[in-house]
Structures are given as structure tokens and as C-alpha cells.
Amino acid sequence: MKRSLSVIAFVVVLIAGSGAWYIHGKQPVRDGEIALPKLQAPVTVRYDERGVPHIKAENQDDLYRTLGYVHAQDRLFQMEILRRLARGELAEVLGPKLVNTDKLFRSLRIREHADAYVARQDKNTPAWKALQAYLDGVNQFQATHPKPIEFDVLGIEKRPFTAEDTLSIGGYLAYSFAAAFRTEPLLTYVRDQLGADYLKTLDLDWQPQGALHPSPALTSKDWKGLGDLALLSQQALEDAGLPQFEGSNAWAVSGSRTQSGKPLLAGDPHIRFSVPAVWYEAQLSAPGFELYGHFQALNPFALLGHNMDFGWSLTMFQNDDVDLIAEKVNPDNPNQVWYQGAWADMTSRIDQIKVKGQSPISFTLRQSPHGPIVNDVLTASGIQEHADTPVAMWWSFLESENPILQGFYEANRADTLDKMRSAAEKIHSPGLNVVYANAHGDIGWWAAAQLPRRPEGVNPAFILDGSTDQADKNGFYPFSANPQEENPARGYIVSANFQPVSPLGIEIPGYYNLAERGRQLDKQLSDNSVKWNLDNSQALQLGTRTDYAEQILKPLLPVLRRVVSDPEEHDLLERLAAWKGDYPVDSVGATLFNQFLFNLCDQTFRDELGDALFSTLISTRVIDMALPRLAADEHSPWWNNRNSNEPESRDHTVKVAWHAAVSHLKSLYGLNPEEWTWGKAHTLTHEHPLGRQPPLDMLFNVGPFAAPGTHEVPNNLSASITTAPWPVTYGPSTRRLIDFADPAHALGINPVGQSGVLFDKHYADQAQAYVTGQYRPERFSEGDVAGNSREVLRLVPPR
Template identity: 75%
Template sequence: MKRSLLTLAALVVIALAAGGWYVHSKQPQRDGQMTLAHLQAPVTVRYDERGVPHIRAENQVDLYRALGYVHAQDRLFQMEMLRRLARGELAEVLGPKVVDTDKLFRSLRIREHADAYVARLDKQSPTWLALQAYLDGINQFQDTHARPVEFDLLGIPKRPFTAEDTLSIGGYLAYSFAAAFRTEPLLTYVRDQLGADYLKAFDMPWQPQGSLAAAPALSATDWKSLNDLARLSNQALEQAGLPQFEGSNAWAISGSRTRSGKPLLAGDPHIRFSTPAVWYEAQLSAPDFELYGHFQALNPFALLGHNLDFGWSLTMFQNDDLDLIAEKTNPDNPNQVWYHGAWVDMTSSQQQIAVKGAAPVTLTLRQSPHGPIVNDVVGSTAGTAPIAMWWAFLETDNPILQGFYEANRADTLDKMRSAAEKIQAPGLNIVWANAQGDIGWWAAAKLPVRPEGVDPGYILDGSTAQADKSGFYPFSDNPHEENPARGYVLSANTQPVSPSGRPIPGYYNPADRGRQLNRQLSDDHVRWDIPASQQLQLGTKTDYAARILKPLIPILRQVARDADEKALVEQLAAWPGDYPIDSVGATLFNQFLYELTEKIFHDDLGDAFFDTLLSTRVIDDALPQVVADANSPWWNNRHSPAPENRNDIVKMAWHSAVEHLRSLYGNNPEEWRWGKAHTLTHAHPLGVQKPLDSLFNVGPFAAPGTHEVPNNQSARIGPAPWSVSYGPSTRRLIDFADPAHSLGINPVGQSGVVFDKHYADQAATYIHGGYFEQHFSEADVAAHTEGVLRLVPVQP
């Protein structure tokens, strides 16, 4: 027995040692010396206490090669998954369950567009040379180091990263902005199947004949096909465990309004939470270039950044740059569509999708003169009407890499304006300031010229001229402001003012968040500084709840069943619309909001379209309009024998809300605290599988905030508890009186390598509203250096 115990102990020690060696072999190296081919001179990388690399090189090409190397050390798996998602190659490593996602992304033609884009690039331009150096750094790291743990678990083979991968990820980001796949089928269904009175809730113009009147009416199978497409589109984004842009806040305040007398820049792009987080921070220093940047996977040019002279942030423009088009097919030849007065053949091609553990899947891709046919991806349920997609991303020159290369160097209004003009898809708002005192905002996008009177919020009729585009409006027609007299610029995803007065179709957020920020920024009594800006970024109050509750509180007072419920109604009536983690009113309101939404819309839309509605932005505008209109047809439940009115539905929703919260948290409302019901978990792509969730995911954390407040910690409308899906992906504050001491935060950590000390070291600080200094000056970087990695050329 003694020998057996000793043997067992020895095996345990060996296993622990092997495990320790395995984990250690996967960790980033942040100290010591490594050789890197193609360097012209040594490069120094100093890592600070958050694991942020401060890279100093003798020239810019070396700088980008080193950036690729250190970026890969921390984020190689994120790079791999993003390129596979964008290019429709996930099934090769994840198996049959994601074949439909691959089909969807193949149907978007991102792969072909990226390949053609790269072929057109000037291979001698500084932009191309920087990209190639960066990719070479990534590939050198991959070739010389152990694979990440995730590669081992999934059996992912190593293969080089390419410029085509970089551009494909750009296509994924553009697609993640596109709300049309979910919104256009929904609104078209409401218009054509429910009617004008129902459409009023969405504030959309009514066309009595419907914009599809000239084409064959869509069948029940076609509607199912469209809803399946909407579901697949949303599922592909939600279940990937990868970053997806959702909203954002950004403002720049002129020195005339700040305490320091210099401009102040603030930004917090709202992106789906994930592990690792979307941004990789790095300071780049060369004799002719200096930038503290926030980088995305496989992109060497910072999408957010600053130095001592200037800085910028981004928000989503949310312009509608994607149209869905129902084609009219030839009864004698289903491969022909009616286009400009004649039957025209659709083209087709085939692709093979590799599937782990299964036979390859053959995908036939069709294309009409309007664009790719996208509903083929749902297979046998696709219906009879081909649905084509016109997408600005596929139709513009879109020199976006050049645009961000220039943005990284844009220290004047003229330079940033010129850079913004080159960012054509996806639509972005660029908010910028410099140390000289200038501030500016530009809506960067190519806005298509659609026929007069055409509303792209619906599915368009391909047999008419509705879907035609006669070009793009000039960039000067885009919304923009430069050094406005009021002393600040603001972007918060609301509908912008068009300088030409021309409508700009889009899927904009409700105005509540933007109005609140604008109201505070316009206060002439405030001299803005960093602490005041922190308070503004971390705000958790909204006027949206008050808009919902104002017409309903009198009804709730009537339907409350007992003293306890009456006390809850009065608590809700007195609730200021604030979302700290100890709020009971926030929990009660959000459960009531879901019950109200379900009882208003579900019976008319059915399961599938109701689920789609909850994934769109139009629900946020529809709810206040319906609750304010006692005569809206949405109040009647079409499946019940007797007609209902607003009071009936509000009564049912209230009682359901109270009962649900009691069933979850008990009869004492003091236990219904927001932070108990509203939590944030940063999910890793492998964290959807137990028990890997406990290894790779980070959280949960009690989360303040909600949808459409400045601290936009958002969860989908649904029953409690609520899991936060997206929010500020970083919070940055830069006072150009002292830009070397800017503030920022990563929601999780700088590293994507599990067991690394920087994997989740910022998560607790983030959720509690904290910030860290972004070290910039030589003295500051030296004082906070915790490791020095020297990259040296290979000796001949």
C-alpha cells in the first residue's frame, strides 16, 4: 500500500508538473530577448502594469512588425475566430452546428470582395507596407510559438494570416452594423399583413398599395423565410462570442468651455462584451510617429487613438446602407428576374464549406442584378421570392485602410476631414479634437442616391425602379460640424441633422440618451474637466422610463390588488429612472416593460417575428408611442374571444411582473435589487460549453446602467434575470492641456490568454466605474514598466 501511495503521489506530481509546463508554454513573453526576421533595427517593447505594450522602433515598418508580434502574443485566438467568422469558415473547427452561420457569411460575398479589394491595393503605398509588416509579425509569432489552448481544444491548424483576412474582418464589422436583415422583414410584415393602423407605432409612412404591390404577393413561406433569415442574422452575431458594434457616446468640448482652456475629448464605443475584449491597447513610438492607440484584431491602424497633438473617438452613424429587394421571377424560368423591363438571368456559383467531423457542404450562391440572393441560405424553407441584397460595403471603393492610416496621423481639421471621406462603409461618426483648440465631427459614409419617395426601411420591389441607385451623394452633404459656436460636438447614435435638409434613412437610437448628454453639455455654468466628464460617462439615468410610465401610472393605481402592490406602484411612480445596482424601481420597471411588450405585440406578430422585434432598435421607439395611444390596435389580443383595451393589458402585465419577481426573489421587494437581476459576464467563444465556461468566462458582476443611458450596460428586453450583452467597450478621457495623462479602461483585460495575469485584471475596476492612466511620456512609461522585451534582427 505504501508503494502504491508513493506511486500515486508521484503520478500526481508529474501530472501537476506537466500541467504547469503546458500552461506556462502558452503564456505571453513580456521580458527578455527574441529574434524577429526582417527587422531593420532592434525594437524595445516595455509592458506596463496592465500589460499594455509601449513599442519603440527606429522606423515605422519595424514598429508595425513588432505590433503584429505582440498583438498575436495576446490575441491570436481572437484573430483566428474573427477571420473564420467573416470568411464563413467556422464549421471547419466548430462542426455542423455553425454551418448556417458560414452559409450566411458566404452569401454576403465578403470573401470575394476582400480578395478583389486586396488585388487593387497599391503594393508600394505606406499603408500596404505597414499592413504587410504587421501581418508578418503575427505570422512569425505563430510559426515560432506554441499554439493557444483554444487551438489545441478545437484542433485548429496553423495557417498564415493575410491581407484578405484583414479586409474580411472589416466586412464583418460593417455587417454587424446592418440592422436591415432584422428590421426590414419585420416592418414589411407589419405593413403588408397587419395594416396602416399597426404601422403607426413604428412611425413609418404608410403606402396604401404597399411597395411590393407590383410583384407577386409574398407567401406564408416567404414570410417564414424572411424571419428565418432575420433569426439567423441575429444568431450569427449573438452566438459567436465575438465583438459586435451596437452604439456609442462621444463628445469633444472646446477650450472655451473647459476648466483647462484646452479641448477635452471623451468616447466610449458600445460593443458586445466578450473575452477577450475588442480593443488591444498599444503605444507606438518612432522618430516620425507617435500614437497611443486602441487596435482591433488583424488591423495595424488604430480605430481610436491620441497623442500630444490630437485624438479621436468613434460612434456608429447607423445610416441604412443595406437594402433587401424582393425579385420577381419568370414563371417559365425561375432563374430569371424582371429587371429594367426584361427578363435577366441570375448568375450562380458553388462553394464548398469544410465541416469538422462531417462531409463538406456544397453551397450554391446566386446573384441578381441587384446583388447577392441572401435567403437561399435558409435552404428548403426559402420560399419562392428570391431576396437580393444591395450593400454599400460591396458597392463603394471604400479605401478604409488608407482612411484610418491617415486618421492615425490627422493633427488638423483638414487632415481628419480627408481621412473621414475615405471611410465609406460601415458608417461611422468621427469625433475629434486637437491641442491647437479645434474640434470636429464628421459622419463618415457613402450615402446612396435612392429614387424619390422610396423608403428603404421596407423590403423593396426589384421589378420596379425602387431598388435602383443613381450614385452617391458627395461627402460634403454628410452631417458634420467643425468648431461650432456652442463650443462642443456630440454623437450618441441619434438621427443627425442633414446639412442639405435631405432625409438620411437609418436605424437610429431613441433620442433620450443624446438629449440627456446634450442637456448636460449645454449647461453654461459647467467648466468641463476630467472628473465632470467621468460623471457624465458613468451616468445611469434615463428619461425613457418616464415616457413609458407617465400614461400608465394612473392605470396601475387602479389595478393594484392590495396594499403591497399599491406601495409598489407608488415606488415606481417616485422612481427617478436611475439604474444603480441597489435600485428596486429599475428591476420592477424592466420586468413590467417586458410583460407589457409581450402582451402588446406577441399575439399579432407570432413567436418568430416577436423574437425578431426584440432584437431590433425599432421596439424602443414603438413602445412609447403605443402606451401613449389608448386607441392603438396593438392593445387588442386577436386570440381572445373578447376585445381588450389598454387598461386590460396593463393590468395583466403588471400582475405578471409582480408575480414573476416574487417567484424569483421572494415577497420582500427590498430583495429585488437591480444588481441581483442585472449582471455582466464576459463570455469567451468556448464559454458557451460547460464546464469550459468556468475556465474561460469572466464574471458575473452586478451591473449598473441599462439600455439608452450614458453607462449603456444593455440587456435584451425579456424576463428577469437579465444578462448584459453590450456596453462601453472602453471609456477614454483626454484633456489636451495634459494629454500625456489621459484615462481609459478595458472591460476585461489586455490579454486573451487564459491564466495570464492580464486576462481579467481590469474587470472589477471597469464594472465599478474606475479608470486607469494611459501612460504616454517617457518618464511615466519608465516608472510603470514591469517587463522589457527586446526584439532584435536575425543575424546574417
Template identity: 70%
Template sequence: MKRSLSLLAVAIVAVAAGGGYWYVQGKQPLRNGELVLANLQAPVSVRYDERGVPHIQAQNENDLYRALGYVHAQDRLFQMEITRRLARGELAEVLGPKLVDTDTLFRSLRIAEQAQVYVDRQDKQSPAWKALQAYLDGVNAWQAAHPKPMEFDALGITPRPFTAQDTVSIAGFMAYSFAAAFRTEPLLTFIRDHLGADYLKVFDLDWHPDGVLQKAPALADADWNSLSHLALVSQQALGEAGLPQFEGSNAWAVSGRRTQSGKPLLAGDPHIRFSVPAVWYEAELSAPGFHLYGYYQALNPFASLGHNREFGWSLTMFQNDDIDLIAERVNPDNPDQVMVGGQWQTLTRTEQTLKVKGEADKTITLLRSPHGPIVNKVIGQDAGPTPIAMWWAFLETENPILDGFYAINRASTLDAMRNAVQKVQAPGLNFIWANAKGDIGWWAAAALPVRPDGVNPAFILDGSTAQADKSGFYPFSANPQSENPASGYIVSANFQPLSPSGMVVPGYYNLADRGQQLDRQLADTQVKWDLQNSQALQLGTSTDYGPRTLGPLLGVLRQVVQDEQGRELVEQLAGWRGDYPLASVNATLFNQFLYELAYAAMHDELGDSWFQTLLSTRVIDAALPRLAADVDSPWWDSQGSSERGSRAAVVKRAWDKTLAHLRDTLGTDPASWQWGKAHTLTHGHPLGMQKPLDRLFNVGPFAAPGTHEVPNNLSAKIGAAPWPVTYGPSTRRLIDFADAGTALSINPVGQSGVLFDRHYADQAKAYIEGKYQRAWLGLAGETEGTLRLVPSR
């Protein structure tokens, strides 16, 4: 495959440079003129603004969604294709054997099977179903009548119709991409069982750290190896395919009494892995009785984010724990049986075939226990003897998510929005909403399972006892939520929310630092909020995390650092306020030190694989400040040594390695260790994972301000410099309901996913510079062209 892709790159460059204009031009979107679209009832107007955003006007709803599918496909058909292949476990067929593990994982999740169950029980006369069918008809009409995208040619993809099952499968991929359980639960269980409960104190766990597997046979080394591999595959699955993964988000709503205009203001920036094209496709839809400016995912006709002059909403990830990993007890006399509910129950077994580019088909065996799919056995011969089942809310709920988002797209009142979001049961999402009448609201939408008292789902559970049982789901009234609070504002930033009932909602939440930073500023009653100061809030690059992590270590550093330059750098860090502008040297110094501290303290206990898994989880963020403050933590000890380790020795080792690495990487003069040189953003395309196609399809690099857990959350994995940014704001939106026509927006790259199109990367520079552009309602701005879609005669 590498050779064919390299030849394609050469061919494209030669064609573009040597006059073979017809090939490239034939792939470009058409944004002006007239086209026939079958099954339309009346003509549809599609006007394009200066960013390539379509503004669609139709005379009825079915025509509106059919036209949306048509124009969405011409800009994003490859994104639709590659995303459905990911969700269905079909990437290896076009990307080769390196994606076999990813496909195997997604087949084991049973997403496509659950999607078919969902489709089978869907009311085929519902408005949501009819809208979806019209949209898919538009997508398929474009695909059938136009040349294949360049990526199809490169990968040998044969077009095939898109279906409702594909749309629902992508919803399952979205639900999976939130799930931290595959990484966190094996990691924490390994630490508990191999190192001891004392090593868990830094992770701030408050439920039964001594474990819930006491009655089950201990997991074998082979089990831990397979779980480690599963954790890594779950983390790498999306990155290696160059596809977006949902990570976090900011959103807030401010009531009219706290704004300059006297009307509510809504802000939102969902945090998603960067990719080309970006995850959201913007479009304004207008038909009699319906009007919405929306942000659409691949193959979804209903906006995930949206607004009009009456109301709007944004999303953050709830991050509730809706997956349990469960170790099954195997019958020693029959390896196909496991103990559930006091009886031996037989695993169900199915076989599936993976098509692999350039290789023979691969047959995989999928197992399922009464608790759910077995997820470690799909690894094959490397799997340990203990079956690990997955209970997942996505597979266990009715989850009428299509009907929910259809209603959300029309919910202009508190009651309508509350009723609509109750239909979103997996993945867990926070909806932050406002309307022009003056209301603001927040609802954490998810079906929250009722687990047995005392069970901590942060660890792998014991399937042979009642610990893995679920007795149902809590009512929606128990979900965290707020409507028109006395404070006059609502902020959501992935921190752990509170239930009205006071119950704890288990989850893998982000630290409170980012939310606290936003809350402090929004709580200032002297500030009247408008679009301008809201931009400054969204683009903030400061966090308390660095200073509070460093605080307990500054005295240690002053003791162990002896050289003059080192002492100057320590004092420089002591005065640092945790900000991450491009010119900051302290930001670079702290981030390298943070990694070296984690490595020096924890790598010897965990080894390479588990240490890398730790760095990919959110629990590392809570662990490092607590570790820094605990002089007696067992993590300071050297594994295998009888002598007690010291924090001072580890800190000194981490500091010395920090300076050595930065000198080797960025130069000997600390003044050259600027954050913007070490922290960069490149938007990666699935084909850009392979050289030399990266030069054609990828966008960047750009020097990137911000970091993990600041409002401008341009995040890189904890590691050694340089730091490639992996995720951040997937759009930044600001809507003042005094005049929603002045709403602001930005796309991280561009509206189009078609290489060489003018809108492929036309917003990338403005995005990284923190600029905004107008989200036109009614297209009051410049018109690039008008595409007229007409019925067939």
C-alpha cells in the same frame, strides 16, 4: 465536440493543479528579454506597463508595424483566428454543425470575395499597404515560432498564414455587425402586409407605410418563414460564437473655452458586445515622425481609436441604412431569371463547400441578382420561392478604408481629418475629433446612396420596379458634420443626425434619450469640464425613457391594481426618476413590466419568432412609449377576437405577470428585487459557450449598474428577469489636451487573450466599478518588462 472540450477542461485543470506547469507556461506571452524577429531593419524596444499594454519604439515605420503584429499576435492570436473565420464563413470547421447557418449567412454576404477585389485593386506601393504587410509579417512570424494557443489545441485548428484579405474581411464583418436591416426590414414588412398600416404607427415611420411591393406578387408563407429564420440567424450569428458585435456609442468633444484647462477635452466609449478577449488591443507606437496611443482591432495595424499630445478621436456608429433587402420577381417560365430594369435577367450561380467539424462537407449554392447577393436562398430547403437580394454599400463602393485609417492615425488638423474620413465609406462611422490647438470636429463618414424619391428602405423593396435602383452616392459635403460649433461642444450618441443639406438620412438610429441626457449636461454653461466631472458623465445611470413610458400608464395602473402591496409599488414607480444603480428596485420592476407589456400587447399578433425578432431591433424602443400613450392602438386588441381589446386589460395582465415572475425569480419580498441581482455581466469566450469550459474561459458574473440608453450603456435584451448584459462600453476614454499624458482608459476585462496570463481579466472588477486607469504616453508609469526585438544576423 462536447466530449473533447470537456476532456480538455479536465486536462487543463489537472495540469494546472498537478504540476504540469510546462503546458500552460509554454502558452504565455513573453514580455521581457530578447528575441530575433526576421526582416527587422533595426532593434525595436517593447516596454510593457502594469496593464500589459506594449509601448513600442522603432527606428522606422515598417519595423514599428512588424513589431506591433508580433506582440499583438502573442496576446490575441486566437481572437485573430476566430474573427477571420467568422468573416469568411469558416466557423463550422472548428466549432461544429451549430455554426453552419452562421457560415452560410456570411458566405452569402460575399465579404471574402469583396475583400479579394479590394486587395487586387490596392496600390501595393502605398504607405498603408506596406504597413499592413509589415504588420501581417509580424503576426505570421510569431505564429510560426511559438506554440499554438490552447484554443487551437482544443478545437484542432491548424495554423495558416494571415493575409491582407483576412484583414479586409474583418472590416466587412464590422460593417455587417452594424446592419439592422436583416432584422428590421423583414419585421416591418411582415407587420405591414399581415396586420396593416395601422399597426406601423407605433414605430414612428413617416414614408409610405402602405408599402412599395404593391406590383410584386405577395410573399408566400414560406417566404415569411425563411425571412424570420434569416432575421434570427443574423442576430444570433455573433452571440453563439462569443464574438463582439458593434452596437452603438457615446462620444463628445468640448472646446477649450468650456473646460477647466482651457484646452479641448475628448471623451468616447464605443458600445460593443462583450467578449473575452475584449475587442480593443491597446498599444503605444513611436517612430521618427509618428507617435500614437491606439486601440486596435484583430488583424488591423491602424488604430480605430487613438490620441497623442497633438490630437485624438473617438467613434460612434452612424447607423445609416446602407443595406436594402429587395424581393425579386421570378420569371414563371425560368426560375433562374428575375425582372430587373424591364428585362428578365439571369441569376449568377456559384457553389461553395463548407467544412463541418465531425460531419461531411456541405455544399451550398450562392445566387446573385443584378441588385446583389440573394440572402434567403442560402437557408436551403426552408427558403421561400421569392429570392430576396441584398444591396449593400460595402459591396458597391470603392471604400479605401485602409488608406483612410492610415491617414486618420496621422490627422492633426481639421483639413487633414476631414480629408481622411472621406475615405471611410462602409461601415458608417461618426468621427469625433479634437486637437491641442483648440479645434473640435465631427464627421459622419459613409457613402450615402441616392434612392428614388419616396422610397422607404425600412421595408423590403420591389426589385421589378425602379424602387430598388441607386443613381449614385451623395457628395461627402451632404453628410452630417460640424466643425468648431458656436456651442463649444459636440455630442454623438447614435441618434438621427441632420445633414447640412436638410435631407433625411435613413437609418436604424437609437432613441434620442441618451443623447439628450448628455446634451443637457454639456450645454450647461456654468460647468467647466475636466477629467473628474467627465467621468461622472460617462458613468451616468439615468434616462428619461422609463418615466416617459410609464407616464401615460400610471393612471391606468392606479385603476387596475387593487392589492395594497401592488399599490405601494405603483406609487414607488410613480416617483422613480429613471435611474439604474445596483440597489434600485424600481429599475427591476420597470424592466420586467416593460417586457410583459410588450408580450401582452404584441406577441399574439406576431407569434414567437417575429416577436423575438422585434425584441432584437431598435424599433421596439420607439414603439413601446408610443404604444403606452395611444389608448386606441390596434395592438391592444386580441388577435383572433372580434371584440375590441382595451389598454387597461393588457396593462393589468402585464402587471400581474410582472409581480408573479419577480416573486418566483427573486423572492417574495420586493426589497430583494435589486437591480444588481437581476442585471449581471459575464464576459464570454468562444469556448466558454460550452460547459464546463465556461468556468475556465469566461469572466464574471458581476452585478452591473446602468442599462440600455443611459450613458453607462450596459445593455441587456428586453426580456424576463434575470437580464444578462450583452453589450456596453468597450472602453472608456478621457483625454484633456492640456496634458494628454494624463489620459484615462479602461479595458472591460484585460489586455491579454491568453488564459492564465495575469492580464487576462485584471481590469474586469475595476471596469464594472466605474474606475479608470492611466493611458501612459511615453510610459511614465511602472514598467512590467521590456521585450527587445532584434534583426536576424
């Protein structure tokens, strides 16, 4: 027995030791000296207490090569999975469930566009050389180190990263802005199948002259295909567990309105949460160049950044840069469509998707003169069917020159208004608001995008008729037509995804957010009695109140008081009526309102739209705009349930929704309403791409944490409109505050941690601080960096 126990103990120790050795071999190396080929001189990388690298090089080529190396050792799997998503290669490593996601991204033509874009670039510009040096650093790390754990789990083989991968990820980011795939089929269905009275609630003009072909334009098969496309366009991003841009806050305050007398810059881009976090922080230092930047996977140029002289943040412009176009097919030739007065050929080619554990799947990619066909039916069986009515996609990302890499290379060096304006003009797609401040006292904002010239009267919120001139484009407006401001007299600028105004008065269609968040920020920033500093700016960024709930409840509370008779439920109702629209973690009113909101949507919209389009509706910004109007209109046809034999009123539907909400919360959290707190129901879990599969979720995911905030408050920790509990899906991807009286002591926070390497000490070391609203210093000065360095890595040329 003793011998057997000794053998067992030896085996356990051996397994434990092997596991520890395996994990240790995957960890980042942040201390010591490493030879890195192609370096011209030694480079020092000092890591601070959060694992942020502070890179000091003697030239910019070495600087970017080192950035690529250290970025890869912390985020190599993120780089790999993002390029696979963008280029339609996920099924090769994640299996058959991702085939339709790959089909979608192949249909978007991001791969071909990125390849062609790279082929025509001038390879001798400083920006292109910086990209190549960065990618060389990434590839040198990959070639000389063990594969990440995720590579082993999924069987991913190493292959070099390329400029085509970088540009493909840029296409994915542009796509993640595009709401057209969800919104346009939905609105067109309401217009053409339900009619003007229903569309009125969605606040869009009904245009019968804008309907599609005189004969039934879209068949039931087409509507199903479009519904599947709408769901897939959302689920593809969710299923991959990868970042998706959703909204943002940014503001700049001039020195006349700050306590320090210098401009103050604040920014918090709202992006889908993930592990690792979307941003990788690094300080870059070389002769003639200093920047503390926030970088995305495979991009050497910071999308957010600052130094002692200037800084900038981004929000989503959310202009409509995608049109869906229903084609008229030649009845005598299914490969032709009517285009500008004549039958024109569609082109097609066979593409092939590799699938893990299965044979490759071949499918057909079709394209009309208007653009790629995107609605060929995606079936669960993988057998492709062509839609009865091909729907093409026109996308400015595929049509504009878009020198976006050059734009951000210049933005990283833009120490004047003129330089940043010039950089913003080079960002064509995706649409971005660039909010800027500098130490000289300037503040500015530019809506960066190329805005297409559409025919007068065309509403691109609907699917357009390809047999008419609706889908024609007459180039793009000049940058001077874009919304923009420089040093406004009021002394501040706010950007919060609301509808902007062009200085030339042109219409700018888009899928903008509610104005409430922007109004909340503007109301406080406009208070002349306040002098802004880092402390009160933190409170502004962390605000959790909105008047949106009040807009919905004001017309419905009298209804509820008429229809709720149970004394216990009446007490709950009065508790809701007394709620001020604030979302701290201990709020009960927030929980009650959000459950009631979902049940109200469910009882009102599902019967007319069906399950697929209802799911699409509550994933779009259309629902945010519609609910206050619906609540105020007792005669809206949406109140009537089409599946009922008797007509139904607002009173009846509100009563059913209320009872359903109370019943659900009792079943979930018990009979005592004091237990129905917002933090119990509203939680944040940072999800890794592998964390969607139990039991890997317990290993790779971070959380859950009780989360304050909600949809469209400054602290925009948002969950879908659904039934409780509410997992937070997106929110501030960082919170940054920079006072240009002392930019070396800027504040920021990472939602999870710097590292994407499982078991690393910086994998999740900021998660608790983030959700509780804490900030951390973004160290910049030599003394601060030196005094807080925890590890020092030297990269040297080979001897």
C-alpha cells in the same frame, strides 16, 4: 499500501507538473530578447502594469512588424476566430451548429469582396507596406510559438494570416452595423399583413403604393425564410461570442468650455462584450510618429487614438446602407427576374462548407442584378430550399470603393482638421462618426459614409420591389452632404447615435438610437456654468439616469392605479411611481420597471407577430421608438389579443402584464421586494467563444458582476428586453478621456484585460475596476512609461 500511495502521489505530481508545463508554454513572453527576422534595427517593447506594450522602433516598418508580433501573442485566437466568422469558416472548427452562420456570411459575399479588394490595391503605398509588415509580425509569432489553448481544444491548425483576412474582418464590422436584416422584414410584415393602424405605432409612414407585387408578393414560406434570416442575423453574432458594434458616446468640448482652456475629448464606443475584449491598446513610437492607439484584430491602424497633438473617437453612424429587394421571378424561367424593364438572368454557383466531424456541405449561392440572394431557406436539416420570392441584398460595402485602410492610416496622423476631414472622407462603409479634437484648439465631427442616392419617396425601411425602380441607385452623394461640424459656436459637439441632419438637407434613412441618451449628454454639456475637466467628464460618462421610463409610465400609471387592487401590489406600484428612472445596482424600481416592460411587450406584440418576429422586434431599435407611442395610445390595435374571443383593452393588457411581472419577480427573488435589486438581476459576464459550452464557461468566462446602467443611458450597459434576470450583452468597450492641456495623462479602461491568453495575469485584471466605474492612466510620456514598466522585451534582427 505505502508503495501504492507513493505511486499515486507520483502520478498526481506528474500530471500537475505536466499541466503547469503545458500552461506555461502558452503564456506571453514579455521579458528578455528575441530575434525577429526582417527587423532593420532593435525594437524595445516596455509593458506597463496593465500589460499595455509601449513599442519604440527606429523606423515604421519595424514598428508595425513588432505591433503584429506582440498583438498576436496576446490575441491570436481572437484573430483566428474573427477571420473564420467573417469568411464563413466557423463550422470547420465549431461543428454543425455553425453551418447556418457560415451560410449567412458566405451569402454576404464578404470573402469574394475582400479578395477582389486586395487584388486591386497599390502594394507600394505606405499604408499597404505597414499592413504587410504587421501581418508578417503576426505570422512570425504564430510560426515560432505553441498554439493557443483554444487551438488545441478545437483542433485548429495554424495557417498564415493575410490581407484578405484583414479586409474580411472589416466586412464583418460593416455587417454588424446593419439592422436591415432584422428590421426590414419585420416592418414589411406589419405593413403588408397587419396594416396601417399597426404600423402607426412604429412611427413609419404607411405607403400602400410601396407594397410589393399585386399578387401576394411573399408567401408563407417566404415569410418563414425572412423570419429565420432575421433571427439568424442576430444569433450568428451572439453564438460566436464575438464583438458586435451597437452604439456609442463621444463628445468634444472646446477650450472656452473647459477648466484647462484646452479641448477635452471623451469617447466610449458601445460594443458587445467578449473575452478577449475588442480593443488592444498599444503605444507606437518611431521617428516622426507617436500614437497611443486602440487596435482591432488584424488591423495595424488604430481605430481610436491620441497623442500630444490630437485625438479622436468613433460612434456608429447607423445610416441605412443595406436594401433588401424582393425580386419578380419569370414564371417561365425561375432563373430570371424582372430588372429595369426586361427579364435578366440570375447567376449561381456551388459553394462548400467544411464541417467538423461531418462531410462537407454544399449549397448554392445565387445572385440577381440587384445583389446576392439572402433568403434562400436555411433549414435545420441543412437541406437548402430556394425561396418562392428571392430577396436580394444591395449593400454599399460591396458597391463602394471604400479605401478605409488608407483612411485610418491617415487618421492615425491627422494633426489638423483638414487632415482628419480628408481621412474621414475615405471611410465609406461601415458608417462612422469621427469626433476629433486637437491641442491647437479645434474640435470637429464628420459622419463618414457614402450615402446612396435612392429614388425620391422610397422608404428603404421596407423590403423594396425589384420589379420597379424602387431599388435603383444613382450613385452616392458627395461627402459635403454628410452631417458634419467644425468648431461650432456653442463650444461642444455630441455624437450619440441619434438621427443626424445633412447640411444639404437630404434625407438620411437609418436605424438610429433613441434621442434620450444624446439629450441627456447635451443637457449637461450645454450648461454654461460648468467648466469641464477629467473629473466631471467621468461622472458624465458613468451616468445611469434616463427619462425614457417616465415617458412610458406617465400614461400607464393611471391605468395601473385603476386595475391594481391588491394592497401589497399597490405598494409596489407606488414604489415604481416614485422611481426617478435611475439605474444604480441597489435600485428596486429599475428591476420592477424592466420586468413589467417585457411582460407588456409580450402581451401586446407576440400574438400578432408570432414567436420569431416578436423575438426580432425586441432585438431592434424599432421597439424603443414604439413603446412610448404605444403606451400613450389607448386605441392602438396592438392592445387587443388576436387569440382571444373577446376584444381586449389597454387596461386589460396592462393589468395582465403587471400581474405577470410581479409574479415572476416573486418566484425568482422571493416575496420581499427589498431583495429585487438591480445589481442582483442585471449582471455582466464577459463571454469567451468557448464559454458558451459548460463547463468551459467556468474556465474561460469572466464574471458575473453586478452591473449598474441600462439601455440608452450614458453608461450604456445594455441587456435585451426579456424576462429577469438580465445578462448584459453590450456597453462601453472602453472609456477614454483626454484633456489636451495634458494629453500625456489621458484616462481609459479595458472592460476585461489586455490579454486573451487564459491564465495570464492580464486576462481579467481590469474587469472589477471597469464595472465599478474606475479609470486607469494611458501612459504616454517617456518618464511615465519608464517609471511604470514592469517587463521589457527586446526584439532584434537575427545575427
